[in-house]
Structure formats: C-alpha cells, structure tokens
Amino acid sequence: MVAFEVPEVDYTQYSNRQLVAVPLVVLGLALLVIAGWWAMTGSPVTPGIDFTGGSELTVESSSSLTQQQASQIFDEPVVSVQAIQQGDNRYVVTFDSSDIDGIRSTAEANSELTILRSGSTSPIFGSENQRLAVIGVGVAFLGMSLLAFALFRTFVPSIAIVISAFSDIMIPIAIMNLVGIKLSLGTVAALLMLIGYSVDSDILLNNHVLRRSGGFYESTYRAMQTGVTMTVTSIAAMAVMAVAATAFGIDLMASIGLVLVLGLTADLMNTYMLNVTLLRWYKYEGVNR
DSSP states (O other): OOOOOOOOOOGGGSOHHHHHHHHHHHHHHHHHHHHHHHHHHSSSSOBOHHHHOEEEEEEEESSOOOHHHHHHHOSSOEEEEEESSTTSOEEEEEESOOOHHHHHHHHHTOTTEEEEEEEEEOHHHHHHHHHHHHHHHHHHHHHHHHHHHHHHOSHHHHHHHHHHHHHHHHHHHHHHHHHTOOBOHHHHHHHHHHHHHHHHHHHHHHHHHHHSSSOHHHHHHHHHHHHHHHHHHHHHHHHHHHHHHHHTTOHHHHHHHHHHHHHHHHHHHIIIIIIHHHHHHIIIIITTO
16 A cells, blocks of 8 residues: 655745745635636636526437537537447437527437437526525535634634635636636535535644644644645545546536546645644734734
8 A cells, every 4th residue: 555644844934924925826816717707707607507508418329429520410509428328329418508499300300310318407497506506605605614613713713714715616616717617516516515625624724733732833744644645635536536537428527526626736725825824823923912
C-alpha cells in the first residue's frame, strides 16, 4: 500500500497578508467571472435542460451513433448522446429544445433510426427546479453557517468557516462557466456536497486549534494530517470517477466528478491558507484586542 505523508508547512515564514492574499485573489477572480457571466447571460451559471426545458429521445440505430453524427441528423441542438448499454446501439439523445414533435418527425424520416421512447421537460417544470435548487443551496449554506456559530460561538473562527465554504462553491461555479459545464440537478448536488466537505475540514481545523492541547502550529499540523489525507483521497476518487464516466460517455457523472475535484482542491487552499490565517490572527492578535 502506498503511504501518503502530509508535509509539515512552516507557517512562520509567511505573514498573514501573504497567506490570505492567494485565496482572496482567487475568490475575487471567481466572483468577477460569475458577475460577468450574469451580466452577459442573465444567469450566474449556464442552466441545463433541468432548468430551461428540453427533450429526450431514446432511439435504436442501425450503427453506432455519436454526438457529432446526431448533430448532423437533427436540426435542434444536441446536448448529449448516451449509450444505454454498450454494443446494442440504443441511445438516449438529449436536446436543448422542447420541440419534441419536430424532433420525432426528423427521427422518423431517418431510415437508420427507430424511436423507442420520447419525452420533454417543460419550461414551467424547469423554472420550478431552478427555484427549488436555489432554495436548497441557500438553506444548506444557512444551516452550515448557524452550525458554525453554534459550535464555536465566536465571530472570527465561525466566519472563517463561512467564508471558506462560500469560496469553495464560487470557484467551481466560475470554472463551470469557463469550461462549459451547465448547471443540472447533478451539479447542484455536487455543490451541496462541497458545503459538507468544506464544513468538515474547517471544523476539524478549528477544533484542533481552539479546543485541543498544544501550540498553534502543532495543532494545525495535527489537523492537516487528517484533513489533507481525507481531502486528497476524495479528490483522487472523484478524479477517477470523472475519467471513467468520460470514457463511458456518462456526461452527468463526469460533470459531478469534475465539480467535486475543483471544489475539493479549492477547499485545500481555503482551509489551510485562508482559515489558518484567520485563526492565527485570532489567536495572537484578535483575542487580546
């Protein structure tokens, strides 16, 4: 078995300003991307068919069918083509358009395709999903914030957890816009999972520093041994899932895996640079003021 050893970082070599600058600059850039995207598109992240409405067509093809081939057959924008089972040439073709009748007519006119099933997501259902998704993320974030303040009952350690979790969500959302990953119920679930991951690593750090015996740097390193190992292990698992899902053409799982990899990587930076800096300021300067 390969052993993973967490390196001991000498935080005394860096000032609070040096440590906090990197995560705050990255968060600022992410917020600029999101704000610019919102100004251009009217939405902070491009919504998928779960929110805008769309169509799905299950077909059997006389030969293999790729997304490029499907785009040449249909007039409507093709979001994805997913094989139901390897080798049987049955596919689920997803479209941005809700014109299921026109899509069926095109498929029926093609001698190489046999329609097995069709369906559509109406814009009303999509907007309802969007409202529920926003409420879900908001409630989860509020609950996380209340939990942080209830556990530590002090402003600086609690707000450090909240800021870290906020940044862990904003950074993946900004990168989703840049790489073309649309917001779906699956990626919303990934963002909710990131809140849980973030709270777990930040509470672990705060608890070691504020409630365990030992000096600040000794306690920080003890927390890093557990926290970094857990996070890196999760990153590796999600990366494998994303690669495997991409290889098998499961776009939803690939998007979830990529969002989690991005968010967990951001969590390492925010926990052990931003949160550590705020805790160090609180321990050595803030408490005595």
